Amino acid sequence: SQKIEQNSEALNIQEGKTATLTCNYTNYSPAYLQWYRQDPGRGPVFLLLIRENEKEKRKERLKVTFDTTLKQSLFHITASQPADSATYLCALDRQDDYKLSFGAGTTVTVRA
């Protein structure tokens, strides 16, 4: 069966360090992968999208990689700040399937 796993439920890091989150998937051939941020009591907010033929995408302090051989995406927050504390969700979409399938999320806490 199809599975999307974000391998850490929670990640605690010191301010200024890089947070690295992992998203693994099985029995899936995504056309592209998205990362969202969700704060308590709010809906997910879109951060980055990476297509299957792209290896890496960057946006300010965020970096996403996509390895379709390993079936894995890594999400990096560099120079982390307490304001980056939130739950981060990866979501996959297939070419012929117009809906997102989400992982369970990783809650990041950045300590000052």
Place this chain on the structure above:
Amino acid sequence: GEEVAQTPKHLVRGEGQKAKLYCAPIKGHSYVFWYQQVLKNEFKFLISFQNENVFDETGMPKERFSAKCLPNSPCSLEIQATKLEDSAVYFCASSPSSQGFGGYTFGSGTRLTVV
């Protein structure tokens, strides 16, 4: 507007009662999606619309759930005869394209509590 507006924010219903949730997508976004998030678990896709037409309803428990997106009205998700397991946060999202190449814009959700 530039936000997806969901109402109400909270809804409490007794088991067996009806619940109706509303979503106003961003102007110009022709695709609307409904997702259910139970506690901290993954999002479950329910249904999507392209304008007022159902695009994909493979996630809908059809015996009690129904949804509409009519012209010049907010979209709605209705649950007849609610059950305890329907307690969840229901999110609406909109997008200008079916595959959300610029990402999907989500509302803040409606928290439904069935007691």
